Amino acid sequence: MTLARATFAVENYDLAATLASGQAFRWRRAGAQWEGVVGSRWVRLRQENDGIHAEAAAPLGDWQWLRHYLQTEVVLRQILATFPDDAPMRASVAACRGLRLLRQEPWECLASFICSSNKQIVQIQQMVALLSRRYGEPLPVPPGADPAWSFPTVQRLAAASQAELRESKLGFRAPFLCQTARKVAAGEVDLARLAEMPLEEARACLLALPGVGIKIADCVLLFAGGFQEAFPVDVWIIKALRELYFPRRRPKLPRLRQFSRSHFGPYAGYAQQYLFHYMRTKGPAAPPSKAGPAF
DNA sequence: GGCCAGGCGCGTA
């Protein structure tokens, strides 16, 4: 097979932070490169000074599918300018320069986040890889590359039994994924039209699916639906908000959700991703010290 | 070996 190559000129784009920030689960670092699957295509990416270099199995029509996935046309500076001007956001932006949101395919995003509950990111990656290997289609890859599979279709997972899915190490999530796949396959929710709905309507559609609560619904709205004000509140964000915004009060979850809706502006979802990645990469908080900072 | 993980659903009060 032959490879098609392209370079996307980008500004203010940190590919590694973006692919490793727990929004998508199909990317594997291979030295300076990243190998993954977007839709039904194997892809290899590498960031250089002149932009993001991409390789994919030829032939392909154009690269719009990858440009869309990577959101290379988004002007990050304009988004960052809408963030609240406070110390936690300044620290997060400084620590995660160039972090972006991807635009993912709704079904893969939904299914992946149904698998995510009460799991660490590395484990989610394993579950998604296992599901793809068992139920996805093998994809053409260049010589020497690891084999790759597409993410399983709704129909394929709807046809699997709960017992089969449990064998894929889904645990108690197996019935959720199974039932949700069957509902989507039956047309009870049209994922392709989600992005056209008002936010609340789209969220309500997702919440009607088994295994989908507010957090997972907001992940799908943000990562696949393009609702940039959606703000998933997970354990890391709870920790971020409590440590960085309310260090002494320990507000409860409903209060934190309310704060998140009012404080972060029209690109709250972006702000959320910065807080999330910042908390996950900055290391543990400094232990309390009676003397205070030494400066 | 215990703790925790990009939660959800259900049973109580």
Added chain:
DNA sequence: TACGCGCATGGC
């Protein structure tokens, strides 16, 4: 409305 709990599995 607001808690507390169990769920299945694996990384650290």
